[in-house]
Amino acid sequence: QKEVEQNSGPLSVPEGAIASLNCTYSDRGSQSFFWYRQYSGKSPELIMFIYSNGDKEDGRFTAQLNKASQYVSLLIRDSQPSDSATYLCAVTPDTGNQFYFGTGTSLTVIP
Amino acid sequence: GAGVSQSPSNKVTEKGKDVELRCDPISGHTALYWYRQSLGQGLEFLIYFQGNSAPDKSGLPSDRFSAERTGGSVSTLTIQRTQQEDSAVYLCASSFSQGGTEAFFGQGTRLTVV
Numbered sequence: 001q002k003e004v005e006q007n008s009g010p011l012s013v014p015e016g017a018i019a020s021l022n023c024t025y026s027d028r029g030s031q032s033f034f035w036y037r038q039y040s041g042k043s044p045e046l047i048m049f050i051y052s053n054g055d056k057e058d059g060r061f062t063a064q065l066n067k068a069s070q071y072v073s074l075l076i077r078d079s080q081p082s083d084s085a086t087y088l089c090a091v092t093p094d095t096g097n098q099f100y101f102g103t104g105t106s107l108t109v110i111p
Numbered sequence: 112g113a114g115v116s117q118s119p120s121n122k123v124t125e126k127g128k129d130v131e132l133r134c135d136p137i138s139g140h141t142a143l144y145w146y147r148q149s150l151g152q153g154l155e156f157l158i159y160f161q162g163n164s165a166p167d168k169s170g171l172p173s174d175r176f177s178a179e180r181t182g183g184s185v186s187t188l189t190i191q192r193t194q195q196e197d198s199a200v201y202l203c204a205s206s207f208s209q210g211g212t213e214a215f216f217g218q219g220t221r222l223t224v225v
Contacts, residue, residue, distance in 0.1 A: 034213065043202055043216040044154070088154070090214075098144065098167065098212060099204075103153035 003027060004091050005103035008012055014110050019076040021105050023089030026070070031071045034090040037083075040102065044088055048074060079109045112177050115138075115217035117203050124193055124221045132188040132220045138203030144206075144214060145178060149199045156200075160186060161208075193224045 004025050010024045021035075032051055036044035050056045050063040050072065064074040072091075076083055086104040093100070116135040126129050136143050145157040156170035160180045171177070175193075180186040190197055200221050206214040 032212070036216075044199075045218045046213050046215060049213050098156050098159045098170075100156075101146075102152040 003093075003100040004089055005104050006089050007088075008103055009106040010108055011105055012108045012110055013079050015079060017079050017109075019083065019109070021076075021080045021087050021106055021107065022076040023072045023074075023091075023102055024070055025072070025089075025091045025100070027091070027093045027100075028067075028070060030070075030091045030093055031037060031065075032092040033060075033063070034092075034099070035063060036073045036088040036090060036101075038086045038088055065100075066094040076107075078111075079107075081109045082111050085110050112146060115203055115205050115215055117201075117217035117220050119220060120218065121221045121223075123225060126195060126224055127192055129189065129191045129201070130193055130222065132190075132201050133201075134186045134188070134203030134205075134217060136184065136186070136203070137215060140207055140215075141183065142203035142206045142208055142212075142214070143180060144204045145186070146202045146204065147199045148219075154202065157188070190222075193222075195224045198222055198224045210212050 015043050026091045035048040038044045048063040050065045059078045072089045086106050088104045089098045089102040118133045129174045141162045143160045146154040158178045159167040178188045200219045202219045204214040204216045206212045
């Protein structure tokens, strides 16, 4: 069983819409949760992190964490073509030795 | 430094040769990670260093791979007797402490074994 699972997509949304990206994880003791954006040919870039249940908002981005359901999501409001990228979910276990990454969800925002 | 620095950016090597990849983490970051990303694939964990503790080598794919971190700062990933399946982008990341705080990636080294 994979530690972190994401729908690989591709996910396509029209410009201005809300993009919803989802991630589930297997280790119930996981403590920290991260979303990275990776443009084609580039390295991952951290865009959000969340440690507590609930929502965390940063500009157009909202991370949502539900530890009971072992589920973390990223909402992108007012999606822009520049948001087109692969979004990677990362989780650190209770021991905190490494980051477990999902395989990423490819997002395309259509002008 | 301002960010994680990796060198070289690109490396083409012949099958069977040894290569060294370098990572200079963000100043003050005690945790350092190496990942590998093959074309169109996710990130594969290789090795993790935290301060002066013994590294977590559980992700190294074979004994041809090794890594060291000198003085708790710069790290070198060495691949001996390279094979074509080693071709990938090797990514280094650092964080302020062990997993649980944000990690920042370098630009990566694209390794091509011919």
